[in-house]
Amino acid sequence: MSPRTRTSLRLTAATVGAVLLATGCNAAAKDGDSGGGGGGTAFTLVTPDPVAQNEFLKLAVSGVKAAAKAHGGAQKVFQSSDTDSRQQNVASAVDAAPDVVALVGFEFADIVAQQAEAHPKQQFLLVDACTKKTYKNVTCAVFREHEAVYLAGAEAGLLTRSKKVGSVDVLDTPQFRRYSEPFAAGAKKVRPGVGARTLFVGGQSPFNDAARAKDQAATLASGGADQVMAAAAAGNTGVFQAAKAKDFRAYGVDANQCLTSPGVVVDNVLKKTDVAVEKGIGQILDGKGGTTVSYGLKEGGMSLTGLEPGLADSKCVIAEPAHADVLKRVKKLRDDIAAGKLTVDDPAA
Numbered sequence: 001m002s003p004r005t006r007t008s009l010r011l012t013a014a015t016v017g018a019v020l021l022a023t024g025c026n027a028a029a030k031d032g033d034s035g036g037g038g039g040g041t042a043f044t045l046v047t048p049d050p051v052a053q054n055e056f057l058k059l060a061v062s063g064v065k066a067a068a069k070a071h072g073g074a075q076k077v078f079q080s081s082d083t084d085s086r087q088q089n090v091a092s093a094v095d096a097a098p099d100v101v102a103l104v105g106f107e108f109a110d111i112v113a114q115q116a117e118a119h120p121k122q123q124f125l126l127v128d129a130c131t132k133k134t135y136k137n138v139t140c141a142v143f144r145e146h147e148a149v150y151l152a153g154a155e156a157g158l159l160t161r162s163k164k165v166g167s168v169d170v171l172d173t174p175q176f177r178r179y180s181e182p183f184a185a186g187a188k189k190v191r192p193g194v195g196a197r198t199l200f201v202g203g204q205s206p207f208n209d210a211a212r213a214k215d216q217a218a219t220l221a222s223g224g225a226d227q228v229m230a231a232a233a234a235g236n237t238g239v240f241q242a243a244k245a246k247d248f249r250a251y252g253v254d255a256n257q258c259l260t261s262p263g264v265v266v267d268n269v270l271k272k273t274d275v276a277v278e279k280g281i282g283q284i285l286d287g288k289g290g291t292t293v294s295y296g297l298k299e300g301g302m303s304l305t306g307l308e309p310g311l312a313d314s315k316c317v318i319a320e321p322a323h324a325d326v327l328k329r330v331k332k333l334r335d336d337i338a339a340g341k342l343t344v345d346d347p348a349a
Contacts, residue, residue, distance in 0.1 A: 041073030042098035043281055046089045048105040051079050055255030056273055060104045060127065063277025070278070071285060073099070087111055100125055100281050104273060112138060123289055125280040127273055130292055139289040141276035144296030146182040147337050148269045149229070150344045151297075151304055151330050152251045153186025155267055155318060156227035157194050158326045159249065160187065166220035167198040167229035168213050168239050170206045177347040179231035179253070179269075185345065187227070190329065197223060207233035214238030221246035227266070230257075240264050249317060256305050258316035266317040268305040275301050298338040307334060 045064040051057045061077055068075035076098070078089035090111050093101045101122060103112060106129035116124055116135040123137050130140035156165045165187045167180035177198070184196030199216040201209050213235030220228055226248045230239035236252060240261040243250040252258065252268040276295050283289060295301020305311065306318040306327055318327060336342040 041068075041071045041285075042075070042096075043067055043073060043100045043102060044076045044078065044093040044096065044098045045102045045104070045277070046078045046080065046086070046093055046108070048080055048086055048103075048107040050081060051077070056271065057104060059272060059274040060102070060277050063274035064102060064281070066274065066278045067100075067281040070282070083107075090115060094119055094122055097122065099123065100284050102127065102277055102281065104128055104277075123284050125277070125284060125289075127276050127280065128271075134290070136290040139280055139284055140292040141280045142292060142294050143271050143276070143301055144294055144344075144346070145269065145271060145302060146178045146346050146348075147296045147344050148271075148302040148304055149179055150182040150186040150189075150337070151307075151334055152229065152267055152269050153183035153188075154190045154330050154333055155186075155304075155306070155326055156183065156229070156249075156251065157187030157189065157191035158329060159266065159323070160191065160194060160227045162224045162226045163191065163193060164195045164197075164224040165227040165229075166196065166217075166223070166225035167231060168201065168216045168220070168235075169198055169229075169231045170201050170233050170235070172200045172202070174348040176231070179229060181347045182344055183229040183251075186333075189333075195224075197225065201232050201235055206235075208235060210235045210238030210241075212238070214242045217242035217248075217250070218246055221248045227251070230265075256314055256316070258305065258314050262315040263317065268316070270303045270305060270308070272301050272303065275299070296337075297334055304330070307331065 043064050045060060047057045051061055064075045078093055080086040080089050086107055094115055102125040104127045109129050109131050112124050112126050113131045116138045120137055125139050127141045131138055167183050169176050169180045180198040187194045199219060201212050203209055203212055213232035217228055217239040228248055228250050230236040230250045230252055232239055239250050243264045249266045250264055252265050254271055256268055258265040305314050305316050311319045
């Protein structure tokens with residue numbers, strides 16, 4: 001999990017095209033159909049929030065589409081907007097009895113547990129969360145966010161001039177500290193003596209408080225931090241505003257946030273839900289469901305924008321030619337982590 005809204009940083013992005021916002025099961029069932037072959041295989045994706053506002057969820061949609069194409073089947077996407085619509089959409093998806101019902105987010109953990117017990121023949125894929133109890137018909141896909149955050153921290157350590165880095169995190173919990181402690185560790189790995197500080201958004205709306213996130217980022221800058229991990233969910237916009245005003249550099253999550261804040265965002269920690277959805281569905285179809293699979297750097301489930309194709313057009317600071325040596329060192333760290341030569345401590349372990 002990650003600090004997206006509530007567990008993964010579901011961040012503002014462009015509209016997803018032909019997928020319709022469904023606030024209830026009837027609307028979703030009627031209008032959520034999408035292409036596919038005639039092989040009889042079918043997959044349904046249920047999201048906890050509207051896709052149009054979440055880059056993380058856009059990737060999940062891409063994953064279910066890729067699975068449908070790979071397996072010659074059809075796919076549907078049911079978009080939810082609140083607790084009631086989530087329950088209704090899952091019930092509607094199960095009623096249609098597709099080969100796999102895929103769901104993204106911790107919001108579905110209890111719902112899936114109930115449905116898995118009531119419908120033991122229905123296969124479920126739960127992404128970015130897992131049920132408390134193990135079920136033979138529930139496959140979980142989780143992420144090792146801390147590995148990619150560590151790499152972003154290494155970039156920060158190599159780029160800092162003040163030898164001070166910081167993080168703006170949504171909440172002070174082990175799960176969310178996956179976006180702050182590894183950032184500090186990565187910076188200290190490549191630059192011994194670097195100081196690190198984390199401030200938390202908290203309050204009534206920790207996942208959507210851009211003003212509070214901006215204030216916390218400004219406080220870090222006032223303390224000398226010139227490289228700041230933005231892990232404030234929708235509040236990341238506030239961190240980037242502070243970065244521009246206070247002349248420090250920030251690191252985004254999930255989406256390529258360099259596009260909306262060019263010159264301010266160095267790089268982004270990417271969580272590839274498309275990989276988890278497509279591979280998870282394939283795993284279930286191969287008869288290997290009922291397990292929990294962890295996706296990190298080795299599996300291609302986590303990465304940085306700076307390590308992906310298309311970097312030259314990313315508008316990220318790390319794409320500047322002057323930082324080629326930084327990326328070279330970060331790639332070496334990535335390879336060491338993927339090969340098991342370097343272990344990144346997991347605050348949520």
